[in-house]
Amino acid sequence: MKTYIRPMSGWWKRNPFYLWYMLREASCVFITAYALMLLWGLYRLQQSRIQYEEWRESLSSPLSFAFHAFALVLVVYHSWTWFKIMPKTLPRMPLPDGLVVVGGVAAVVACTTALMVLI
Amino acid sequence: MNTITIECLRYHPESDAEPRFQSWPVPFTDDMSVLQGLQYIKDHLDGSLTFRWSCRMAICGSCGAMVNGVPRLTCETFLRDLYPGPVRIEPLNHFPIVRDLAIDQADFLGKLQSVKPYIIPDAEPQGTYLQTPEQMERYYQYSKCINCLLCYAACPQYGLNDRFTGPAALALLHRYNADSRDAGKAERMEVVNTEDGVWGCTLVGYCSEVCPKGVDPARAVNQNKIESTKDYFFRFFRK
């Protein structure tokens, strides 16, 4: 039986749902880069105060600011998708899915606010 | 009566090297589905247009197609909602085309068989098994799958790697594993654990979005990632 198999190239451009998915996956690159930067800062801190200050100084460039702002947006988006799919990965809950998502997001917001206040 | 243009992807294995689009103007009333639009074309304009359909009430799972790029059951998608059109109909994505909108379902049927979608009993009772509504609740949702294959058309991982067992078959696997009457979980975990089992899924999640019956295959697959992980670690303790 002869059949025709359609090519997959460019599949992720065919549907907005796939674009958002690819953005979720791509956000990892930026989040990793940010984490490495942070790690580098920790490393500098254990070297000496001066080197730590130098590291902080290097972050104040406009380019660095833009990167951080962008990374923040991606982190927020990634976290949102993470909570959105969380109900699918949990064992059966007595709560509706929507509530699990809202609960997760609320917990993050509460923890972040608490941290901000404490520091 | 309004008219809408329906354009269909057409492919004939005997004469075409690759598919092409053809369109027809179709008069429609507010209660007409996309399927009825296709039937109109077949009855009155071009009898060679080929598509599958049967129950026309969204339960047999025959009439799935890409409607404007989205996998849908054509019997429950209405032309009025797509007006002014044009409406673009293609065969379900990720499957080989046999002719026009008819795709080759053999791959799915093989996968369905591979997950052992039947009760593997421990010991059969006299009379019926006892199963409380709560026990039934644990699998019932997954038993509602009509095998329409919209989820496969939604899953890019299946499109990229057709060895992936895929959403519907894994949901049905889970349906039997979660059934209190079944004792075949260990056999089915062999399918779950492979790279083309649940680990072929990257949680795009679109399968659950397009499912016309609320089966939520993505949930079944990801529940089984946990099961598979447990299976992997606990095997060391079992020995």
Added chain:
Amino acid sequence: MQVVQTDIVVVGGGGAGLRAAIAAAERDSKLRVALVSKVVPMRSHTVAAEGGAAGVTREADSLEQHFLDTVSGGDWLCDQDVVEYFVAHCTEELVRLEHWGCPWSRLPNGHVNTRFFGGMSVQRTWFAADRSGFHILHTLFQTSLKYPSIKRYDEFFCAELLVDDGRVRGIVAIEIATGNLFVFEAKAVVLATGGAGRVYRQNTNAGTVTGDGMGLAFRAGAPLRDMEFMQWHPTCLPGTGILMTEACRGEGAILVNKDGYRYLQDYGLGPVDPWPRAKAMELGPRDRLSQAFCHEQRKGRTLDTPQGPAVHLDLRHLGAKKIHERLPLITEAAKTFAGVDAVKEPIPVCPAVHYTMGGIFTNVRCETPIAGLYAAGECASVGIHGANRLGSNSLVEIVVFGKVAGDAAAGYALSGSFQKGPPNVAEEGLTSLLSNDKGERLAVLRDEMRDTMEENVGIYRDEPGLRAACAKLATLRERYRRGVRLDDRSRAFNTEWLTALELGFALEVAEAMAHGALARRESRGAHMRLDFEARNDDAFLKHTLARHAGHAAPRIEHQPVTITRSRPRERHYGGEGKKATLT
């Protein structure tokens, strides 16, 4: 032409065909079983059955009561020996489905729940929400995958039965994907091809329900029995005919006319109270309810909808929780196809063709008069439905008699042998359709057939109308023979070709219906004659047999009905009764 040799061919992958294949495989795993179906089995029309399947389980119930309900429901045209066998084997088959995984709805204690159905005196109907047929079909299909001796031929269209010397020797089928012809040589053949509702215009049936198997057997010389008995389901969506299950009423829904009046009380089904009670008002049998609708329409008490006259099926008093739990499918369907929220509004409904009570004549062992040929399910007339089938008897019929047919075919195949010499295949008759340059459009002939049946072989019939129908169908057959011109002349997946073959079968089956109706000069069950309003047991307590007569009209004969313990008496619904408590 490719030849496949196998022991048993089962034609049709719905509930009866699957059950037959499993029974044959279980009888002897060395038997090769070929399951030939024009659709992948889970697409078969069993999938659309909603309400449930009858089987005696309750303490207050008995086989005797199921027997009496069935026989009186069938207006005494049932073969009572067959009904006795049937009711005695229903429950075991439903239990078997339960063991195979069918998700029957349960009581809180874990036992299977049962619901009321029309014409049944006790809550006897096992159900899986309102997706009973869907779950039965998927359970059977998925279970069939366990048996390596069942080899499936999905999307193979059975186009011809091969019969020599009164003995079946196989089938000819078209592989749909390629258009290639296959000969299946077999010792036994089971037909399980479903009904013929699609010969009518407004019906609840899937597009596949075109009477192919009946036509195949009819042409091969097996008689069709009681074809004039067509069931109209009283509650379907106007226009599309999409089914709103009888289970709605089994759960307590009511029917009202445009004035909000429960009109059934005017047609021998009342009084209204106490409500609910068995076999009264909305829990009456389908023939009576559909007939009552016609009277309401004549009195001008139906609603006008853009798709035609309707009455209201009102579920609102059941409450959202019960509606969503027990009737999720029809709630969805009402929303999608009629734009009605069943929790908040009544659903407009009207009768539509639903079930073919008649079919290929078989005895209780599912044997047809052709040796080695068996039939089961809606395509067969084994004798349990009589003049009117009770809801929930057919979903259990497919498993009870599917098993009988599979067992019997296996027994025959084990003791039989293949016939010698090449079979005589009428290939030309199948492929000539592909080369007609002149002729009519398929849809024109099909629509004329449907309109004729709808108009003249409807719920109420009379002699002039039936004569007109017989004449028209003869003309349509003649026009079909003279030529249908297809747009599609190719072989691969040519659905237009298959539709043309289906129409050929359908026209002959429709003719058997019309001629059977013309000959039955009485009113019984679903066959209502305006010119013979009463039942006439002296002349017509007998089955109708239609025999194929080539290009001529079928020959109509009659055959006695088997009566064992229930003498015909007046059929009685409504009246006094206890209020029932629904679970």
